[in-house]
Amino acid sequence: MTLENQLCSKCDSTFEDELVHGICECPSTYSARIQFTDSLDNILLPDEKQSVLHLDSVSHTLRLLGAPVEPFLVLDSDFFILKHTFAFIFRCLQTYFSN
Numbered sequence: 001m002t003l004e005n006q007l008c009s010k011c012d013s014t015f016e017d018e019l020v021h022g023i024c025e026c027p028s029t030y031s032a033r034i035q036f037t038d039s040l041d042n043i044l045l046p047d048e049k050q051s052v053l054h055l056d057s058v059s060h061t062l063r064l065l066g067a068p069v070e071p072f073l074v075l076d077s078d079f080f081i082l083k084h085t086f087a088f089i090f091r092c093l094q095t096y097f098s099n
């Protein structure tokens with residue numbers, strides 16, 4: 001199966017996966033990404049935060065959705081991240097799919 005590039009109606013850039021683009025790439029969700037990134041300071045150690053943020057967009061999206069993608073964190077950190085990511089993902093999708 002090959003993925004075809006699609007055009008984002010928000011930013012006019014092309015993407016292969018709309019969910020990945022809406023969460024990790026689209027400028028329309030940039031402020032939500034910044035808020036989420038800042039909130040990680042209260043949850044993760046600096047090196048844990050950097051290892052999560054340095055994932056590519058696809059791996060990062062999967063990680064935020066709770067997939068077993070490295071870096072693996074201690075269980076408490078994982079629960080906190082999931083709690084924050086669901087709010088973050090909801091905010092991104094709400095912004096991305098709004099008119």
Ligand SMILES: [Zn+2]
Nearest residue numbers: 008010011026
């Ligand atoms: Zn876009």
